[in-house]
Each structure stands twice: as C-alpha cells, then as structure tokens.
Amino acid sequence: MNAELCWLPFFGEALPQGRDPLAVAREEMALGMASLAGASCRLACVPGGGDGFEIIKDEQGYLVRGGETGVLYGTYRLLTALQAGECPLTAWTDPAFPLRMLNHWDNMDGTVERGYAGQSLFYKNGKFDYDADRIRFYGRMLASVGVNAVSINNVNVHAPADKLVTAELLPEVKKIADLLRPFGVRLIIAVDYALPVTMGLDTADPLDQRVQDFWKKQCDEVYAYVPDLCGFLVKADSEYRPGPYKYGRDHAQGANMLARALKPHGGMLIWRCFVYNCRQDWRDHTTDRPKAAYDNYAHLDGQFDENVILQIKNGPYDFQVREPVSPLFYAMERTEKAIEFQLAQEYTGHQIDLYYMPPIWKDILADLRRMPRHICAVTNLGDDANWTGHPLAQANLYTYGRMAWEGKALDGDKEAERWIALTFGRDFPEKDRLKAMLAASQGIYEKYTSPLGLCWMVKPHLHYGPDPEGYEFSLWGTFHRANHQAVGIDRTDKGTGFADQYPADMAAVYKNTDTCPEKLLLFFHRLRYDFKMRDGRTLLQRIYDDHFEGAEGAEQLLAQWRAMEGLMPRDIYENALNRFEKQALNAREWRDIINTYFYRFTGIPDAHGRKIYD
Ligand code: GCU
Numbered sequence: 001m002n003a004e005l006c007w008l009p010f011f012g013e014a015l016p017q018g019r020d021p022l023a024v025a026r027e028e029m030a031l032g033m034a035s036l037a038g039a040s041c042r043l044a045c046v047p048g049g050g051d052g053f054e055i056i057k058d059e060q061g062y063l064v065r066g067g068e069t070g071v072l073y074g075t076y077r078l079l080t081a082l083q084a085g086e087c088p089l090t091a092w093t094d095p096a097f098p099l100r101m102l103n104h105w106d107n108m109d110g111t112v113e114r115g116y117a118g119q120s121l122f123y124k125n126g127k128f129d130y131d132a133d134r135i136r137f138y139g140r141m142l143a144s145v146g147v148n149a150v151s152i153n154n155v156n157v158h159a160p161a162d163k164l165v166t167a168e169l170l171p172e173v174k175k176i177a178d179l180l181r182p183f184g185v186r187l188i189i190a191v192d193y194a195l196p197v198t199m200g201l202d203t204a205d206p207l208d209q210r211v212q213d214f215w216k217k218q219c220d221e222v223y224a225y226v227p228d229l230c231g232f233l234v235k236a237d238s239e240y241r242p243g244p245y246k247y248g249r250d251h252a253q254g255a256n257m258l259a260r261a262l263k264p265h266g267g268m269l270i271w272r273c274f275v276y277n278c279r280q281d282w283r284d285h286t287t288d289r290p291k292a293a294y295d296n297y298a299h300l301d302g303q304f305d306e307n308v309i310l311q312i313k314n315g316p317y318d319f320q321v322r323e324p325v326s327p328l329f330y331a332m333e334r335t336e337k338a339i340e341f342q343l344a345q346e347y348t349g350h351q352i353d354l355y356y357m358p359p360i361w362k363d364i365l366a367d368l369r370r371m372p373r374h375i376c377a378v379t380n381l382g383d384d385a386n387w388t389g390h391p392l393a394q395a396n397l398y399t400y401g402r403m404a405w406e407g408k409a410l411d412g413d414k415e416a417e418r419w420i421a422l423t424f425g426r427d428f429p430e431k432d433r434l435k436a437m438l439a440a441s442q443g444i445y446e447k448y449t450s451p452l453g454l455c456w457m458v459k460p461h462l463h464y465g466p467d468p469e470g471y472e473f474s475l476w477g478t479f480h481r482a483n484h485q486a487v488g489i490d491r492t493d494k495g496t497g498f499a500d501q502y503p504a505d506m507a508a509v510y511k512n513t514d515t516c517p518e519k520l521l522l523f524f525h526r527l528r529y530d531f532k533m534r535d536g537r538t539l540l541q542r543i544y545d546d547h548f549e550g551a552e553g554a555e556q557l558l559a560q561w562r563a564m565e566g567l568m569p570r571d572i573y574e575n576a577l578n579r580f581e582k583q584a585l586n587a588r589e590w591r592d593i594i595n596t597y598f599y600r601f602t603g604i605p606d607a608h609g610r611k612i613y614d
Helices: 021-034 070-084 132-145 161-165 170-183 209-225 251-265 289-300 358-368 391-406 412-424 431-448 504-511 518-524 539-562 570-602
Strands: 041-045 053-058 061-066 090-093 100-103 149-151 186-191 231-234 268-272 308-313 337-342 374-378
Touching: 021 041, 021 070, 021 132, 021 170, 041 070, 053 070, 061 070, 070 132, 070 412, 100 186, 100 391, 132 170, 132 391, 161 170, 161 186, 161 209, 170 186, 170 209, 209 251, 231 251, 251 268, 251 289, 251 308, 289 308, 308 374, 358 391, 358 412, 358 431, 374 391, 391 412, 391 431, 391 570, 412 431, 431 539, 431 570, 504 518, 539 570
Parallel strands: 041 061, 100 149, 100 374, 149 186, 186 231, 231 268, 268 308, 308 337, 337 374
Antiparallel strands: 053 061, 053 090
C-alpha cells in the first residue's frame, strides 16, 4: 500500500489488525508511542461510555479512559496532540453528534460520481475489488477524527449496487463492515426505492402490504450479515430516481415504510430532501427551485417515525459557491435532521483549485441558529495515492471530522495549523504561508466565479469552468436572467416569495437590499448594474473588481506554492504545483468570460481601465 500523504504519517507502514476498537487502540498506542520516545500511556475502557473519553496524567504517564469506541478516539487524540506539540489533557468529552457521517458516491463500475481523486476505493468492473489494507488505513483516518458512519455507494443507485441489500452481494458488504468495525465505523447502504419492482413485484407502493413484507424480509437478511448496519440512505423522487410520488404517496408514507422495516434491527432511515422539479421551463417565472425542499417537506413535520432522519443539503439550491442556509432547517421542529455538506469539490474547483472549507462552514453554521442533531458530508476521496487528488484537499476531510465531533464551527486557522503540523511536520518552515494560503482560498475562489450568490454560471454537467448561460435555458431551474439592465431573481415577497420561507426576522433582513448580506445580494434580489453597493461602488464595478482580484489571488497562490519547493517529497510538491497552474488558468478564464459577459450587456468599461475583452 502506498498512502502518499496523510495526517497520521507517524504510524509508518504498520496497520492495526485488531477486531474491536479497544484492541485497535492498544495497537495504535504501541505503534504511535514508538515514535514518541519517553512518553508512556495506559488505556482504560469505561463500559457504557460510548464515544466519550478523557485524557489525564499521573505519575505513571498518560491515561486514556474512554467508552467502547471512546477509548480509540482518545488514543488518536492523545497521539495527534503529542505529535502536533499540543497539550493532550482533556476532561471527559463526548461528540456533539451521535452520527458523524460520510457519503460515498461510488458506483460499482469503479467510477465515482463527482469524484476528483481517482476511482472508487471499494469497486472495480461491477464488483467489490479493493486493497484491504487501504480500507483499514481509511478506517484509521476516519476514527482519528471521529467519523463513525459511511454510506458505501452512490445515492443514484445504479445496478448492480441495487443488490447490495440482497444475498447476492451481502457477503461482500459484510467484509467491508468487518474491516471498518474495529475503527468504530458503521455502514450505511444507499437503496433503490424501486427494488421491489426489480425483484419481481408489480409495485413499490409503500402502502402495499407486499412491498412492506418485501422490505421486512430484505432487512432481516441485511442484518443477518451486518448486525450493526447503521441504516439505509434514500434519494427518492429526485433527479429521475424512483420514489413514493409515483404511487400518489407522500414522503412521510414513503420513508416510514422503510423505517419500520429497519426498526426491529435498530437501523436508521436517512431520507434526502433534494427534491425539486428538474424539468422546469425557463419561460416559467413562478416556479423557483430553491423553494422546493421546503414546499415538499415542511408540512410533513411530525409525521416521520422516530428512526427517520431527513438529510438536507446546506443550501436550498445545490452546493453552490454561495447560498443562504436552507430554510428547511428552521422548520420541522419535530423532525430529526442531518445537515449535508459536500467535501467533493463539485462546484468548488474539482480538487484542482484550492478551496479550504472551514471559512464557508463557519458562515453557514453562524446562520443556522440551532444545529440539527446529525451531520453528513459527501466525501472527496478516491483511490489516488494521496486520497484526495489535491494533496491539500485532505485538510477538508480532516476538519470536517473535527467539526462533526465538536458540533460547531471551528477556527479554520487553528485546524489548519494542526493539520499542517501533523501532515508536514511540526517544524515545517513555511507553515504560516501554507496556513495563509488555505485561509484565503475560499474567498479567492468565490471572487472569480459567480458573483454575490448568483449561482449557476458554471459549465453544464462538468461543473468546472465558466459558462454564464450554460444553465440559462435548461430544464434544471437554474436561472439568473441577466439582461442589459439587471441581473438576478427577485426572491422577496414581490418576486418568487422564497425569502418568506425563513423565520420572519431573517426574511426581513434578506428582503431588504440595505440589510441583506452583500455576499447574498444576487441570490435574493434582481438588481440593476448601477445599484450602489454599501461602499459606493456600482454592482457592475464590484463584479469586475471581484473577478480581477480573484484571478490575481489565484496567481498569488501559485507563486506562494513555489516557495514550498524542496520542503516536501517531490511528487507531492509537483502534484499540487500542477494544480495551482491549472487553477491560475481557470481563474483567468472565469475573470475574462464573466467580465466580458457583463461588459457586452452594459458597454460600461472597468473604472480602473483594466482589460476587459469585447
Ligand atoms: C448534484 C450532482 C449530482 C448528484 C446530486 C445529488 O445535482 O450534480 O451528481 O447526484 O447533486 O446530490 O443527489
């Protein structure tokens, strides 16, 4: 196995083989401590202590006390803190979220939907095909940051993955579960709502007794192989996936049917709320896609069984560079919810462009007011030797796990500092420069792509690079309606009414152009190009400035990276260098195409005389 880069390099090549978290913790402690000469440590398991742990010090050295999985989390905490040069002592700590999930969008042919780090970790050519040590190493990485549940297949369930819940493939699923269980990681399977039909019934109607019996039997089978399966994940009635709407049933009826089949086994049913009309006519100004999740679900509050979790994307659109928080989070008080983030950089640079996520997570969590009880992220992983394609994209996986454990926005700089110390060494000479690059990256990317929450100026399907009208006349409900005078969609009560899905005080802030955060101005408002921004610039000039500055920022990232030459293994340096070069070109392309797009409408040149092509 060649794990080219990871935040746990001090373990070297050795991997734990233990069958449960306590055994793994013992092995990891021995392996990790070997590189920390002088320190000594004991472990104590506290039955019933679950994921929690504490680290104390007495005359014999460090003592990690923790629950059945907590003892492993405590072990990694101790080892990483010592490696990073931090004080490891901590009073009893429990994770904020019981479920800290990752979703793979892996297909069994080996491809990864929206994957930018190679092929699947689990499958090739329609079969399970993996390196068991690599899966163990993956388990170690997840446990080291506290992630405890992973779905192993794409939410768009393509055959043969629909059979993962059948005797045909369950023996293989069991092997993955057995590999990850010692790291405290449980499996989730994404299921196809139409499976009963594929398997010979004439319906998948959730109220049909035969369908209910089918799923009960299927769950009995699944749990016979994987008794601790976390549950099922479902994308239904979304982007052409089958679902209960076909049978005239709502999503509470659809979800509860599966939840009841899982219930006797202690399983959870995780139901995604990414439901919208994906055949919208651009001529229609009344349908507004961001309203869809709320419209489909809010009225169902209180109707979901207790083992149902609604998984809601962080924004109402689709992982765009800048969106408000989904209004569904402020509704449905009586429903269990998970917030879904996307580590895979689908709209944020394909793991070519540098995009460190904690700053945007901080904005999102600040607006959330109350955290949902669960958290999830689409992974950015693949079979590339360095796991994430861009070596620095690993920092997003690391900080996601940390955020999921803490249950709150973290100081991105502090997390970056720790990640750099662990990955490149405590004495890495350019740590401040690297930290500054990570900190600046999200803002830089936002500046050179779609302006001020406008969304969808990206190349269709590919989602990398600019195409201002690529989605303008499509069926996806993704419009900005730019013309010679104005741009954006009025989502206030005078327009589509989207803003009124928020609590009244938030809606009032968003509806008023004087109070709406500038970053989101073009999400909520249709504005003329001469609209005055708060600093006196026109909207048009602000768009020009952002794009010039963003492209300049990308050039600077490239120059900064060059200062890292010789400070790390050559292949890691060059891998990233190549990406920074591509990013600079991408940013230049965005700058020129977006600026020219608006210049052609307005005929107004840049106030500072910079080059805008005609
Ligand atoms: C986006 C993405 C799809 C994905 C979908 C989802 O639309 O482009 O590839 O399937 O999100 O979250 O289900």
